[in-house]
Amino acid sequence: MTTVPGTPTNILMVGVGGQGTILASELLAHVLMESGYDVKKSEVHGMSQRGGRVVSHVRFGEKVYSPLIVKREVDYLVGFELAETLRSLEWLGPEARVLADRKAILPFTSLVGEARYPFDALELIRKRGFDLTVVDGEGLAVEAGEPKTANIVLMGALAKLLPIDKKGWEEAIKRNMPGKFVSVNLRALDLGYSAVEIA
Amino acid sequence: MKKLLLSGNEAIARGALDAGISLATAYPGTPSTEILENIARMDAGKAMWAPNEKIAVELASGVSFAGHRTIAAMKHVGVNVAADPLFTLAYTGVRGGLVIVTADDPELHSSQNEQDNRRYASFARIPMLEPSDSQEVLEFTREAFPLSERFDLPVFLRTTTRISHGKSVVIAGEWDKEEKRPDPGLVKDPAKFVMVPANARIRHLDLEERISSLKDFAESCSFNRVEMADTELGVVTSGISYNYVKEALPDASVLKLGLVFPLPDKLIRDFASRCRRIIVVEELEPYLEEGLRYLGIEAEGKSLISRFGEINTGTVRRAVTGVREPAEDNKHEPLDPIPVRPPVMCIGCPHRGIFHLLSRKGIFVAGDIGCYTLAVSPPLSAIHTTVCMGAGVNQAAGIEAVLQEEHGKVVAVIGDSTFLHSGLGGILNMAYNGIPATILILDNFTTAMTGRQNHPGSGFDITGNRTRQVDWETLLRGLGMEHVRIVDAYDLEEMDSTLTEEIKRDAPSVIVVRGACMLLRNQPVKQENPYEIDEEICTNCGNCLKLGCLAISRRNLSIDEKPVIDTQKCTGCTLCFQGCLFGAIEALE
Numbered sequence: 001m002t003t004v005p006g007t008p009t010n011i012l013m014v015g016v017g018g019q020g021t022i023l024a025s026e027l028l029a030h031v032l033m034e035s036g037y038d039v040k041k042s043e044v045h046g047m048s049q050r051g052g053r054v055v056s057h058v059r060f061g062e063k064v065y066s067p068l069i070v071k072r073e074v075d076y077l078v079g080f081e082l083a084e085t086l087r088s089l090e091w092l093g094p095e096a097r098v099l100a101d102r103k104a105i106l107p108f109t110s111l112v113g114e115a116r117y118p119f120d121a122l123e124l125i126r127k128r129g130f131d132l133t134v135v136d137g138e139g140l141a142v143e144a145g146e147p148k149t150a151n152i153v154l155m156g157a158l159a160k161l162l163p164i165d166k167k168g169w170e171e172a173i174k175r176n177m178p179g180k181f182v183s184v185n186l187r188a189l190d191l192g193y194s195a196v197e198i199a
Numbered sequence: 200m201k202k203l204l205l206s207g208n209e210a211i212a213r214g215a216l217d218a219g220i221s222l223a224t225a226y227p228g229t230p231s232t233e234i235l236e237n238i239a240r241m242d243a244g245k246a247m248w249a250p251n252e253k254i255a256v257e258l259a260s261g262v263s264f265a266g267h268r269t270i271a272a273m274k275h276v277g278v279n280v281a282a283d284p285l286f287t288l289a290y291t292g293v294r295g296g297l298v299i300v301t302a303d304d305p306e307l308h309s310s311q312n313e314q315d316n317r318r319y320a321s322f323a324r325i326p327m328l329e330p331s332d333s334q335e336v337l338e339f340t341r342e343a344f345p346l347s348e349r350f351d352l353p354v355f356l357r358t359t360t361r362i363s364h365g366k367s368v369v370i371a372g373e374w375d376k377e378e379k380r381p382d383p384g385l386v387k388d389p390a391k392f393v394m395v396p397a398n399a400r401i402r403h404l405d406l407e408e409r410i411s412s413l414k415d416f417a418e419s420c421s422f423n424r425v426e427m428a429d430t431e432l433g434v435v436t437s438g439i440s441y442n443y444v445k446e447a448l449p450d451a452s453v454l455k456l457g458l459v460f461p462l463p464d465k466l467i468r469d470f471a472s473r474c475r476r477i478i479v480v481e482e483l484e485p486y487l488e489e490g491l492r493y494l495g496i497e498a499e500g501k502s503l504i505s506r507f508g509e510i511n512t513g514t515v516r517r518a519v520t521g522v523r524e525p526a527e528d529n530k531h532e533p534l535d536p537i538p539v540r541p542p543v544m545c546i547g548c549p550h551r552g553i554f555h556l557l558s559r560k561g562i563f564v565a566g567d568i569g570c571y572t573l574a575v576s577p578p579l580s581a582i583h584t585t586v587c588m589g590a591g592v593n594q595a596a597g598i599e600a601v602l603q604e605e606h607g608k609v610v611a612v613i614g615d616s617t618f619l620h621s622g623l624g625g626i627l628n629m630a631y632n633g634i635p636a637t638i639l640i641l642d643n644f645t646t647a648m649t650g651r652q653n654h655p656g657s658g659f660d661i662t663g664n665r666t667r668q669v670d671w672e673t674l675l676r677g678l679g680m681e682h683v684r685i686v687d688a689y690d691l692e693e694m695d696s697t698l699t700e701e702i703k704r705d706a707p708s709v710i711v712v713r714g715a716c717m718l719l720r721n722q723p724v725k726q727e728n729p730y731e732i733d734e735e736i737c738t739n740c741g742n743c744l745k746l747g748c749l750a751i752s753r754r755n756l757s758i759d760e761k762p763v764i765d766t767q768k769c770t771g772c773t774l775c776f777q778g779c780l781f782g783a784i785e786a787l788e
Binding site for chain 2: 016017026029030033034038039040041042043044050051052053064065066067068070071072083084086087089090092094106107108109110111112113114115116117118124128129130
């Protein structure tokens with residue numbers, strides 16, 4: 001997609017508490033800053049550790065004022081969890097790209113059969129005509145050597161789509177993560193990056 | 200120049216340390232908590248958790264009176280707790296710079312109300328700074344201390360959730376501001392520091408003189424800024440709202456106020472006279488709008504922008520330019536309902552068992568503020584009041600005092616940190632007045648809801664060092680409580696029999712329900728001895744599902760099938776095992 005110079009690019013990241021959504025958005029914001037962009041990010045802390053929905057807004061460009069994305073103006077949606085990805089469709093702009101993990105985390109009402117969980121989320125998103133890239137975050141994270149790096153797998157996939165050199169991502173991981181986690185996260189980033197094919 | 204990506208809370212911590220504070224204090228509260236945590240991380244000796252916000256402000260005032268700089272941080276409702284000293288500290292004024300952070304929460308992301316604490320500034324006559332991003336947070340925080348000393352007043356620094364928790368790029372630079380600092384030491388000056396009526400009358404007059412000179416300063420200070428552009432539309436704004444205005448109305452002229460009390464009358468009048476239409480863009484209360492109207496300026500504000508919740512670029516655009524929400528198209532047709540995902544108690548949480556019992560017994564529960572408030576949701580549905588910290592204890596006592604016929608059907612629940620914050624007086628009252636209420640103190644050894652901060656009951660200080668730990672039994676007995684029981688939060692039978700005895704008792708009583716926070720015990724949460732359900736024995740009575748545990752679901756997610764335990768998630772807390780009436784739940788072999 002093309003972005004108008006001067007207009008910030010909007011990335012919405014959604015997931016469930018415990019998936020590392022905020023950590024991933026933190027890394028993304030650092031990469032963008034180090035690449036010379038102005039960047040703002042916003043999310044609500046507090047409830048995330050208790051299995052609630054986590055939403056992180058990241059905006060970058062020459063100059064960014066608001067830390068919040070306006071509804072229908074998302075350029076990239078990074079969805080770590082099926083139902084939360086689907087729930088975010090109303091935020092997407094007409095040209096939005098969707099990067100989605102297959103991971104399903106069921107809320108209590110669905111676990112006990114009281115509410116239907118949208119296992120068909122990806123089909124619904126594709127049917128609506130959005131540009132959808134599906135990433136098996138957990139599978140690739142296991143391949144990288146640590147299931148908890150699914151969030152970084154998704155960042156690797158995002159890296160392929162954004163106008164930023166992959167080296168910037170690698171440097172940010174080295175700079176912002178404790179030494180013993182660097183190599184596994186670099187592997188996760190690589191696997192995510194390779195999983196996306198640019199048409 | 201090195202660039203940093205900082206949250207507002209991190210920027211406050213840096214700014215306060217740059218300004219040379221000697222002590223920072225706070226009680227945890229979203230979205231303010233990370234301010235003190237960051238100060239402790241950067242300079243451990245300068246941070247202290249206070250048991251509540253009143254203690255924090257009074258402690259800070261002592262530091263200021265001793266001639267040292269200090270900061271006290273709290274969430275918006277914390278200022279209510281601290282209001283008593285604040286109003287009179289405006290009279291006394293300060294010695295060392297005294298800064299009070301109020302972190303407001305428009306949209307109630309994690310609060311019981313969305314009060315606009317700019318009202319406190321004008322009410323208490325305390326100047327208030329309101330930054331718009333992390334760069335300004337850093338600069339305003341540094342400047343707040345000399346401002347406090349120069350005008351002999353405490354200074355409010357107001358953030359909102361999007362400022363406190365939002366991150367933006369900061370160029371920290373060096374702050375080498377040389378200014379005259381007060382001499383540390385004891386100063387005996389009763390006319391200034393002893394607010395008996397004779398002195399306070401004089402200090403009240405003096406306060407108005409200080410505010411008056413501050414008002415002159417406000418006219419030309421760098422906190423306020425005029426950005427003239429198209430004069431068709433002039434916008435007056437402050438804080439986070441400034442950002443939405445700049446994006447939604449790029450052609451408008453803007454008066455950006457960084458010092459929101461006292462307001463610069465001449466600057467506002469001059470700006471208004473240069474623009475054809477004047478709009479005030481602000482979240483929550485019409486605080487600035489009323490300021491303009493007081494000056495006789497016909498400003499539009501709340502007629503366009505809601506008094507409720509947060510605003511954003513879209514709401515400002517729609518309110519002012521009249522553009523509508525984008526219409527539905529084939530990409531955005533309505534979806535079938537997606538199940539909601541409310542926050543829930545952790546798997547293995549020590550609060551689950553007691554609420555399961557209270558729910559089963561149909562007891563009326565006066566609640567409080569903390570993780571346990573989550574028990575309001577089904578299937579536990581066991582919280583019936585929540586107003587503010589400490590209220591539940593007294594509400595249960597009030598109910599017991601007038602509904603004697605309902606005795607045995609009412610309890611209050613309060614967490615350990617909340618109890619030490621504002622529950623003590625309630626126990627004292629019950630004992631003193633002989634009100635036969637039963638209070639359950641849910642002791643999980645931490646301030647869990649805000650992210651596990653230590654407190655006087657945890658036995659650790661902010662840096663994790665061992666410190667004096669409250670002895671609950673001695674404390675409660677000292678307050679006059681004769682009947683104190685301590686039970687294991689994971690022992691349903693013990694809790695059940697103790698609860699039955701104590702709520703019937705015709706005397707005040709306290710049950711301390713003890714079990715460490717799941718997240719405190721195991722980080723990351725480890726699985727120990729998971730349990731499973733024997734499908735043959737299970738009668739599908741559904742009792743285990745009433746615990747609201749995310750490790751227990753129905754087979755095939757079908758409402759008619761029997762429950763099953765996800766052994767990958769089960770922490771082995773044993774509550775479902777203890778609660779099963781048919782012995783169908785057993786430890787996994």
